[in-house]
Amino acid sequence: MKILEFKSFFLVGIKGVAMTAMAQLLTDAQKEVSGSDVEEDFVTKDILKKLDLKIMVGFNSEIPDDVDCVIYTAAHEGKFNPQVIGAEKRKIKTYSHAEAQAEFFNLKKGIAVCGVGGKSTVSAMISWILTKSGAEPSFAVGVGNIPGLDKTAQWDTDTDIFVAEADEYVTDPSAPQRNEEITPRFSFLEPFITVCTNLKFDHPDVYKNFEHTKEVFFKFFNQIDSNGFLIINYKDLEHKPTTSAETTLTFGENPKADFSYKAVEKNIEPGTNVGLLTYKNLEYKIILKVPGSYNLENAVAAIAACSTVDIPIFESLNALESFNSTQRRFELIGTKNGVTYYDDYAHHPNEVKSVIEALNKWYPDSRKIVVFQPHTYSRTKNLLTEFIDSFEVSDSKTEILLLDIFSSAREKYDSTISSNDIVKGVQSKFKNIKISNLETIHNLSVYFENNLNPGDVVLTIGAGDIYKVHILI
Numbered sequence: 001m002k003i004l005e006f007k008s009f010f011l012v013g014i015k016g017v018a019m020t021a022m023a024q025l026l027t028d029a030q031k032e033v034s035g036s037d038v039e040e041d042f043v044t045k046d047i048l049k050k051l052d053l054k055i056m057v058g059f060n061s062e063i064p065d066d067v068d069c070v071i072y073t074a075a076h077e078g079k080f081n082p083q084v085i086g087a088e089k090r091k092i093k094t095y096s097h098a099e100a101q102a103e104f105f106n107l108k109k110g111i112a113v114c115g116v117g118g119k120s121t122v123s124a125m126i127s128w129i130l131t132k133s134g135a136e137p138s139f140a141v142g143v144g145n146i147p148g149l150d151k152t153a154q155w156d157t158d159t160d161i162f163v164a165e166a167d168e169y170v171t172d173p174s175a176p177q178r179n180e181e182i183t184p185r186f187s188f189l190e191p192f193i194t195v196c197t198n199l200k201f202d203h204p205d206v207y208k209n210f211e212h213t214k215e216v217f218f219k220f221f222n223q224i225d226s227n228g229f230l231i232i233n234y235k236d237l238e239h240k241p242t243t244s245a246e247t248t249l250t251f252g253e254n255p256k257a258d259f260s261y262k263a264v265e266k267n268i269e270p271g272t273n274v275g276l277l278t279y280k281n282l283e284y285k286i287i288l289k290v291p292g293s294y295n296l297e298n299a300v301a302a303i304a305a306c307s308t309v310d311i312p313i314f315e316s317l318n319a320l321e322s323f324n325s326t327q328r329r330f331e332l333i334g335t336k337n338g339v340t341y342y343d344d345y346a347h348h349p350n351e352v353k354s355v356i357e358a359l360n361k362w363y364p365d366s367r368k369i370v371v372f373q374p375h376t377y378s379r380t381k382n383l384l385t386e387f388i389d390s391f392e393v394s395d396s397k398t399e400i401l402l403l404d405i406f407s408s409a410r411e412k413y414d415s416t417i418s419s420n421d422i423v424k425g426v427q428s429k430f431k432n433i434k435i436s437n438l439e440t441i442h443n444l445s446v447y448f449e450n451n452l453n454p455g456d457v458v459l460t461i462g463a464g465d466i467y468k469v470h471i472l473i
Contacts, residue, residue, distance in 0.1 A: 001093065002103060003069065003095065003100055003103040003104070004029060004031075004103070004104075006031070006068045006069035006093065007031060007032060007068055008031070008032040008033075008034075008064075008066045008067045008068050008069070009026050009031055009032065009033050009034075009067065009069045009070070009071060010033075010034055010035055010036070010063050010064065010067040010069070010070045010071070010083075010087070011023055011033065011034075011035035011036075011070075011071050011072075012035065012036055012037075012059065012070060012071070012072040012073070012076060012081050012083050012084055013035075013036070013037055013072060013073040013075050013076045013081075014035030014036065014037050014048070014053070014055055015037040015038070015041075015042040015044055015045075015048065015055075016037075016042065016044070016073055016075060017042075017043065017044055017142040017143055017144060017152065018073060018097050018101075018140075018142045018167075019035070019071070019073055019097060020042075020044035020047055020048060020152065020153075021140040021141065021142060021152045021153035022071060022097060022100060022101065022140070022153070023035070023048070023051055023053060023153075024047070024051070024140075024151055024152065024153035024154065024155075025101075025104055025138075025140060025153050025154075025155045026155075027051060028153075028154060028155035028156070029155050029157075032066070033051070033053050034053055034054040034055070034056075034064060034067070035053065035054075035055050035056070036055065036056040036057070036058065036059055036061065036083060037055060037056075037057070037076075038057070038058070038076075039057045039058075042144075043143075043144030043145075043327055043328060043467065044144055044152075046144075046145065047144075047145060047151065047152065059076060059081055059082050059083050060082055060083075061083075062086065063083055063086060063087055063090075063092070067087075067092060068092060068093065069092065069093045069094075069095065070083070070084060070087040070092055070093070070094045070095070071094070071095050071096070071097055071100045072084045072094065072095075072096060072097065073096070073097045074096075074097075074169065074170065074171055074172060074173055074185075074410065075409050075410065076409065078096070078171070078172050078173070078174070079094070079096070079172065080174075096171045096172075096185075097185075098167075098171050098183075098185035098186070098187075098188050099171075099188050101140060101164060101188075101189075102188035102189050102190075104138070104140075104155065104162065105140075105162045105164050105189055105190075105191075106188075106189065106190045107162070108138060108159075108160050108161060108162040109160050109161050109162070109192045109193075109309070110161075110162045110163075110164065110189060110190065110191045110192055110193070111126060111161065111162070111163045111164070111191065111192070111193045111194075111195065111305055111309075112164055112166035112186065112189050112191035112193070112194045112195070113126065113163070113164070113165055113166055113194075113195045113197070113301075113305075114166040114167075114168060114186055114194060114195070114196050114197070114217065114220065115195075115196045115197030115198045115199065115200075115233075116168070116197070116198050116199065116200035116201075116202045116348060116350070117197060117198050117200065117294075117348055117350055117351045117354075118197035118198060118294065118297070118298045118301070119165050119166065119167075119197055120141055120142055120143050120165055120326060120329065120345075121290075121295065121298045121325065121326060121329050122195060122197055122298045122301050122302050122305075123139070123141045123163055123164065123165040124141050124143065124146050124323075124325075124326045125298060125299060125301075125302035125320060125323060126139075126163045126195075126302045126305050126306060127139040127141060127146070127149070127154075127163045128146070128148070128149065128319060128320070128323050129302060129303075129306045129311060129315075129316045129319040129320065130161060130163065130306065130309075130311065131149065132318075132319035132322075133306075133311050133315050133316075133319065135159065135161060135309070135311070136156050136158070136159045137154070137156070137159060137161040137162065137163050138154055138155050138156050138159065138161065138162040138163070139153060139154055139162065139163040139164065140152070140153040140162075140163075140164050140165065141153065141163075141164075141165050141326065142165045142167070143326040143327050143328065143329070143345075144326070144327035144328055145326065145327040146326050146327075147324040147325070147326070147327070148322065148323070148324055152326075161309060164189065166185075166186035166189055166191070166194070166220070167184075167185040167186055168184050168185070168186060168202075168203070168213070168216060168217065168220075169184070169185055169203055169206070170182045170183055170184055170185060170203075170206050171183045171184075171185055173205060173206055173410045173411075174410075175206075176205075176206055182206050184216050184220070186220050187219070187220065187223075189220075189223065190223055190225070191223065191224050191225065191228065192224070192225045192227075192228040192229070193224070193228055193229045193230075193231065193305055193308055193309075194220070194221060194224050194228075194229070194230050194231070194243075194245070195231045195232075195301050195302075195304070195305050196217065196221070196230070196231070196232045196233065196236065196241075197233060197297075197298070197301060198233055198236065198350070199213070199214060199217060199233070199236045199239055199241075200213075200348065200350060201213050201383075202348055202379065202383075203378075203379070204378045204379060204381075204382035204383070205376065205378040205379075205410070205411060214239055214241075217241070218241050218242050218243075221241055221242060221243040221244070221245070222242060222243060222244045223244065224243055224244050224245040225244075225245070226244055226245070226246060227246050228245045228246065228247070229245050229246075229247045229248070229249060229305075229308045230243040230245040230247070230248045230249070231248075231249045231250075231251065231301060231304050231305055231308070232248065232249075232250055232251075233250070233251060233252050233297075233301075234250040234251065234252035234253075234254045234256065234257035234260075235252055235254065237250065247308075249304055249308070251297070251300045251301050251304050252297065252300075253293075253297070255278070258279065258304070259277065259278075259279050259300050259301075259303065259304045260277070260278045260279075260300075261275050261276060261277050261278070261286065261296050261297065261299075261300045262275060262276050263275050263293050263296055264276060268361050268362065269362065270291075270340075270362045270363065271289055272287070272288075272289070273286075273287075273288040273289070273290060273291050273292065273295060273296065274286065274287055274288075275288075275293075275296040275299075277300055277303065277313070277317075279307075279313060284313055284314070284317055285317070286299055286300070286317060286320070287317075287320075287321050288320060288321070288323065289321075289322075289323065289324055289325070290323070290324075290325045290329070290330055291330055291358035291359070291361065291362050292330070292354055292355065292357065292358030292361070293354070293357070293358075294351075294354040294358070295330075295358070299320050302316070302320070303316040303317070303320075328343055328344065328345040328467060329344060329345060330342055330343075330344050330355060330358065331343045331344070333470045336473060337452070337454060338453070338454025338455060338456075339448075339452045339453070339454065339455075339456045339457070339458060340456075340457045340458070341457075341458045341460075341470060341473070342359070342457070342458065342459045342460070343459070343460045343461075343466075343467050343470060344459065344460070344461050345461075345462070345463055346461045346462070346463075347374075347375040347379070347461075347462055347463035348379075348383070349383055349386035349387045349389065349390040350386075350390070352372060352387065352390040352391075352461060353389075353390040353391075353392075353393055355459065355461060356370055356390070356391070356393050356394060356398070356459075357393050359398075359457065359459050360393065360394075360395050360398070363457045364395070364397075365397070366397065366455055366456065366457045367397050367399075367453070367455065367456045367457070368395075368397055368398040368399070368456070368457045368458075368459065369398075369399050369401060369452070369456060369457070369458045369459070370394065370398055370399070370400050370401070370458075370459050370461065371400075371401045371402070371403065371438075371444060371458070371459070371460045371461065371466065371469075372400070372401070372402050372403070372422075372461045372462055373402070373403040373404075373405075373406050373460075373461070373462030373464045373465075373466040374387065374402070374403075374405045374406065374419055374422065374462065375405070375406050375408070375462055375463040375464050376405070376406070376407065376408045376411060377405055377407060377411060377413070377414035377417050378411060378414075380405050380417050380419075380421075380422070381414065381416065381417040384417070384421060384422065384425065385425075387422050387425075388422055388425035388426050388429060389429075391422075391426050391430065391433060391435065392429075392430055392433075394430075394433050396432070398433075398434075399434045399435075400426065400433060400434065400435040400436075401435070401436060401437075401438050401444065401447070402419040402422060402423060402435070402436070402437040402438065403419065403437070403438060403439060403440065403441065403444060403462070403466060404418065404419050404437070404439050404440065405417070405418060405419055406462060406463070406464025406465060406466070419437045419439075420437055422435075423435050423436060423437050441465070441466065441468055441469045441472070442472075444469050445469055445472040445473060448469070448473055449473075
């Protein structure tokens with residue numbers, strides 16, 4: 001049976017961003033949906049509340065009798081989760097989230113957005129442009145919300161485009177420990193268009209090195225429809241990617257890129273980001289509400305993708321002027337007692353560096369407090385030098401604070417690495433940077449209460465639970 005032939009679905013780990021997107025696809029397809037997860041709230045709580053689904057706490061309860069399909073994620077033990085094992089014993093069909101999403105995606109002309117850094121934003125930008133242009137796409141984006149759309153996924157049976165964030169992480173993180181082959185989550189997708197934002201080394205818990213990472217991405221590039229498109233960052237051509245796509249288009253700051261851009265440095269102020277796009281010797285002005293050169297690059301990638309499905313460039317640019325980013329991507333939390341608060345999901349060194357640079361451009365004269373919570377022991381340990389170097393862009397008015405490493409549910413405690421290693425590395429290499437480790441969210445909230453002044457700007461960064469500090473302020 002195909003996934004849309006089932007009637008009642010149970011989502012194990014339903015509060016995760018990808019699974020909440022899946023819940024929206026299924027409810028749009030008129031399916032019954034319920035699920036299970038831990039008790040704590042996630043960034044998806046508002047969307048789940050609106051969906052009004054029955055959610056069990058924990059993973060030890062029996063799946064309801066009427067369920068005929070179970071979907072699970074790599075979190076919460078994946079296919080070894082007690083409820084998944086119970087479903088298989090009852091002969092209930094089970095899918096990994098990656099397999100389930102591919103069943104939707106492969107029914108349509110798919111636009112897959114992959115890469116290390118930017119894929120959520122570019123996916124959201126493409127979905128935003130297509131929605132504003134009247135194309136009514138289906139889409140699934142792994143974020144807490146897309147303000148203005150007020151959803152992170154949509155299934156429309158009457159239109160032919162599906163935009164999906166294509167994740168290079170794996171369906172079973174424990175596979176390497178059993179000497180088994182890994183299965184990248186995006187390997188089930190059969191795109192017509194693939195956008196690759198950046199090729200970088202990440203997920204050292206499942207990828208051996210950058211060569212291994214490139215091998216996996218290039219294999220994915222060869223799953224593109226033979227009449228389709230690969231849209232890739234110009235700087236990544238140096239890695240000599242191969243593809244089955246008929247057409248390769250490039251984007252980036254390099255003037256040789258098919259879609260090239262440059263930032264306009266004058267009159268930069270909070271809430272404004274201006275650049276110039278050049279395509280086929282014509283110049284277009286880019287105006288965004290989201291900061292940073294990296295977001296100009298994200299916008300250009302989205303514009304390039306939309307151009308391949310016949311959306312005129314000027315229409316994409318008009319749509320992007322009203323794009324408010326996504327939850328946890330340089331998200332303006334608000335202002336309290338004269339202090340402005342932002343939050344960002346950045347968790348790779350390149351992303352950390354980019355968001356700090358963006359903050360500097362918007363607030364060059366303000367006192368800035370940047371708080372970083374590293375995500376996973378394996379990433380922090382393997383990319384320690386890169387994390388230390390990412391803080392080099394901090395200006396003289398910036399103070400760096402760290403929290404302890406946020407451990408993923410898929411890994412064990414590692415006593416050989418801590419946030420203090422980043423602090424010591426920065427102190428040793430960049431003696432003018434003020435940096436310390438506050439360890440906990442509680443300590444951070446106390447620090448905010450006692451040390452912030454009107455005019456200060458706070459940016460919290462990380463893929464863990466650092467965003468929860470804003471609830472305590």
